[in-house]
Amino acid sequence: xxxxxxxxxxxxxxxxxxxxxxxxxxxxxxxxxxxxxxxxxxxxxxxxxxxxxxxxxxxxxxxxxxxxxxxxxxxxxxxxxxxxxxxxxxxxxxxxxxxxxxxxxxxxxxxxxxxxxxxxxxxxxxxx
Amino acid sequence: xxxxxxxxxxxxxxxxxxxxxxxxxxxxxxxxxxxxxxxxxxxxxxxxxxxxxxxxxxxxxxxxxxxxxxxxxxxxxxxxxxxxxxxxxxxxxxxxxxxxxxxxxxxxxxxxxxxxxxxxxxxxxxxx
Numbered sequence: 001x002x003x004x005x006x007x008x009x010x011x012x013x014x015x016x017x018x019x020x021x022x023x024x025x026x027x028x029x030x031x032x033x034x035x036x037x038x039x040x041x042x043x044x045x046x047x048x049x050x051x052x053x054x055x056x057x058x059x060x061x062x063x064x065x066x067x068x069x070x071x072x073x074x075x076x077x078x079x080x081x082x083x084x085x086x087x088x089x090x091x092x093x094x095x096x097x098x099x100x101x102x103x104x105x106x107x108x109x110x111x112x113x114x115x116x117x118x119x120x121x122x123x124x125x126x127x128x
Numbered sequence: 129x130x131x132x133x134x135x136x137x138x139x140x141x142x143x144x145x146x147x148x149x150x151x152x153x154x155x156x157x158x159x160x161x162x163x164x165x166x167x168x169x170x171x172x173x174x175x176x177x178x179x180x181x182x183x184x185x186x187x188x189x190x191x192x193x194x195x196x197x198x199x200x201x202x203x204x205x206x207x208x209x210x211x212x213x214x215x216x217x218x219x220x221x222x223x224x225x226x227x228x229x230x231x232x233x234x235x236x237x238x239x240x241x242x243x244x245x246x247x248x249x250x251x252x253x254x255x256x
Binding site: 104 | 143144145147148149150151152153154155156157158159160161162163164165214215216217226228231232235236239
């Protein structure tokens with residue numbers, strides 16, 4: 001896990017662990033998962049699309065902002081693009097810090113910022 | 129991942145993912161990791177011990193409390209006992225809910241309760 005990075009790609013979300021480094025005492029991780037219902041109707045999944053140059057720019061700025069203003073931490077963000085089936089994760093945010101409180105705060109902060117700022121669109125794919 | 133369970137054992141913390149179930153839209157996970165320093169001195173790890181009947185009772189009550197008072201969720205908690213080397217995780221808390229906010233709140237709540245209530249003792253093992 002490099003100091004601060006992100007991936008936007010159709011690849012499945014990696015859930016394999018990575019090595020911890022000296023000084024890291026806490027990891028908060030968030031997985032956002034596609035639920036099988038949308039407005040009361042069954043869906044098979046969600047199709048995610050992004051205006052990639054803008055989404056990448058926003059994520060890079062977000063990570064820079066976090067690194068500059070929110071204390072020392074490592075962060076890794078991955079968002080899937082394309083079709084993600086119900087009950088599969090579409091986003092991973094992993095934050096490592098010295099103490100637990102900071103890791104929760106930062107993980108939550110990154111999620112909120114991504115939801116409100118990064119242009120990724122969701123199109124539910126309805127079942128028959 | 130069963131609805132609500134815990135493990136206290138010398139086994140390494142499992143980081144393999146488990147299947148998501150319908151309705152689960154969020155997973156917050158916390159890993160607490162042994163840091164290589166204690167009071168400015170290098171340590172090789174921490175020896176964890178517990179008065180097992182009491183620790184198990186407290187964890188069972190904690191999970192019952194969470195399930196009863198904090199909305200529908202799944203939770204899995206594992207704490208290692210015995211020697212855990214520096215840079216290895218000693219505790220895992222994984223909470224699944226419908227929405228992200230609840231998963232963060234609950235994961236943090238379980239961590240706080242475990243730290244303050246469950247009788248698990250830490251003995252640092254100092255390097256040479």
